Amino acid sequence: xxxxxxxxxxxxxxxxxxxxxxxxxxxxxxxxxxxxxxxxxxxxxxxxxxxxxxxxxxxxxxxxxxxxxxxxxxxxxxxxxxxxxxxxxxxxxxxxxxxxxxxxxxxxxxxxxxxxxxxxxxxxxxxxxxxxxxxxxxxxxxxxxxxxxxxxxxxxxxxxxxxxxxxxxxxxxxxxxxxxxxxxxxxxxxxxxxxxxxxxxxxxxxxxxxxxxxxxxxxxxxxxxxxxxxxxxxxxxxxxxxxxxxxxxxxxxxxxxxxxxxxxxxxxxxxxxxxxxxxxxxxxxxxxxxxxxxxxxxxxxxxxxxxxxxxxxxxxxxxxxxxxxxxxxxx
Numbered sequence: 001x002x003x004x005x006x007x008x009x010x011x012x013x014x015x016x017x018x019x020x021x022x023x024x025x026x027x028x029x030x031x032x033x034x035x036x037x038x039x040x041x042x043x044x045x046x047x048x049x050x051x052x053x054x055x056x057x058x059x060x061x062x063x064x065x066x067x068x069x070x071x072x073x074x075x076x077x078x079x080x081x082x083x084x085x086x087x088x089x090x091x092x093x094x095x096x097x098x099x100x101x102x103x104x105x106x107x108x109x110x111x112x113x114x115x116x117x118x119x120x121x122x123x124x125x126x127x128x129x130x131x132x133x134x135x136x137x138x139x140x141x142x143x144x145x146x147x148x149x150x151x152x153x154x155x156x157x158x159x160x161x162x163x164x165x166x167x168x169x170x171x172x173x174x175x176x177x178x179x180x181x182x183x184x185x186x187x188x189x190x191x192x193x194x195x196x197x198x199x200x201x202x203x204x205x206x207x208x209x210x211x212x213x214x215x216x217x218x219x220x221x222x223x224x225x226x227x228x229x230x231x232x233x234x235x236x237x238x239x240x241x242x243x244x245x246x247x248x249x250x251x252x253x254x255x256x257x258x259x260x261x262x263x264x265x266x267x268x269x270x271x272x273x274x275x276x277x278x279x280x281x282x283x284x285x286x287x288x289x290x291x292x293x294x295x296x297x298x299x300x301x302x303x304x305x306x307x308x309x310x311x312x313x314x315x316x317x318x319x320x321x322x323x324x325x326x327x328x329x330x331x
Contacts, residue, residue, distance in 0.1 A: 004236040004255070007210060013238075013254065014203050024296045025126040029067040029106070032292035033125050036104045037065050039284040040095040041275040043074075044218055046164030047110070048090035048172040053216040055164045055174075055229055056081045059275030062284070065095070072106055072120040076113075080271045085110045085118040090172035094128065094162065099139050099280045101130025102289035102322075103176055127293040128176065129322065131199060131330055136160040136178030139280035141223030148221075151264040154228045155187045157221045161194070164216040165208035165234075173204045183246055185219060192217070192230055192262050195246035195253035198329045206255075209234045215259060225272040232262035251331040290318030 004010055029037070043058040043065060058065065058079040066073045072093075076082035085091075089110045094103040107124040133139070136159040148154040161184060163175045177184070177194060185194045196206075209215065213235065219228040235258050237243075242256045294317075 004206070004238065005210060007207060010203060010206055010210065014201060024293050025124050026296050026299050027124065028069050028122055029072065029125055030295065030299060032295045033104060033106075034067055035287060036095060036097060036292060037067050037072075038063050039097045039287050040065060040104070041098055042096040042271065042277060043093050044162035044174055044176075045091060045093040046162070046166070046172040046174040046216065047084050047086075048092075048164075048166035048170040049086060049088075050170060051166075051168075051212055051214050053164050053166055053172070053214055053231065054081070054084050055162060055216040055218045056084055057218065057227065057269045057271035059271035061274075064274075067122075070122055071111065072108065072122055074118040074120070076116055076118060078271065078274065079118065080269055082113070082115075082118060085113045087112055090166050090170040091120050092164065092166075092172035092174040094174050094176050096133075096277075097284065097287065098277065099283035100287070100289060101133040101138075103128045103130075103133070104292075105174070107171070107173065126296055127289050129199060129325070130289070131197065131326060132160065132176040132178035134178070134326060135180070135197065135330060136184070136222060137180075138178065138222050139277070141278045143278045144221075144223040145225070147226055147268070148224075148266065151228050151230075151266050152187050154221060154226060154266060155185050155192070155219055157181050157224075158184045158219040158228075159222055160220045161185065162218040162220075163205055164218075165205045166212060166214075167208050168212050173208060175205045180248070183248060185217075186245070187262070187264075190260065190262050192232065192259040193242065193245075194257055195243070196255040196257065197253060197331060206236060209236060209257070217259070220272075223278050225268050226266060227269045227272070228264055228266045230259065230262050230264050232259040234259045248331045288319070290322055294318050
């Protein structure tokens with residue numbers, strides 16, 4: 001098989017997502033999510049209207065973004081492109097907290113944009129594993145002010161990216177990806193490639209690509225304020241020759257995503273300048289991704305979620321399981 005083009009093939013490749021992965025998703029911002037927002041300095045967000053996708057960074061000092069139970073509130077001055085947040089557009093995002101490897105994902109729809117603040121109606125919120133930031137060594141970078149000579153040059157140094165996808169109903173998703181420089185992405189002519197690495201197995205991005213292949217990517221080089229935004233049409237391949245190009249420690253990825261007909265826009269991100277992620281400050285005292293995830297499990301619907309929440313409430317269990325997974329399943 002050279003490519004995956006149906007949901008049935010995805011199911012055969014990955015199986016069903018673990019129940020606990022789905023059970024930790026809540027439909028609002030709880031106290032743990034509010035605390036995460038209060039400590040976050042950087043957001044990467046996808047905006048979907050029809051089959052059109054855009055990707056926007058937002059950032060500032062801790063507390064730049066805020067929330068209410070059903071609403072995420074983003075000040076326009078903290079966004080690289082506030083005019084892109086049209087009411088009704090699909091919204092997907094990740095929020096990063098200095099020196100923490102896990103991220104928080106918030107998805108929903110843009111409810112309003114009055115020019116001063118963007119309001120997003122929250123539909124999904126959950127803690128996402130830290131493998132992407134670990135693989136990218138995101139927080140260890142030193143500041144670098146120089147621009148890159150070309151998009152290919154930036155891509156060669158890229159260690160972290162956000163992948164924006166959406167389904168035919170414009171439900172948007174933003175998936176974090178991380179790898180060492182030279183293995184994160186490869187741009188050759190009008191084509192970009194990147195490997196799939198072990199993650200949370202939700203496979204939202206793959207399902208979206210099969211249903212609607214337009215994607216947008218934000219390529220970041222930790223330490224730099226420059227971002228390359230790439231747009232194109234994606235396809236998924238399991239061709240061995242393609243996969244072997246992205247091998248790490250003799251571990252060959254199962255799939256590679258190929259993005260054709262790419263358009264690239266390299267720009268300085270004022271959001272990254274305001275967020276000032278590097279050198280990374282110490283992690284906020286008392287903010288614990290494992291505890292927040294366990295709290296989300298308790299709030300999940302259904303008996304399975306309740307049982308999982310009770311099990312994961314054992315002090316330190318979530319953190320131990322996450323650390324074990326990071327050690328065994330990074331590649």
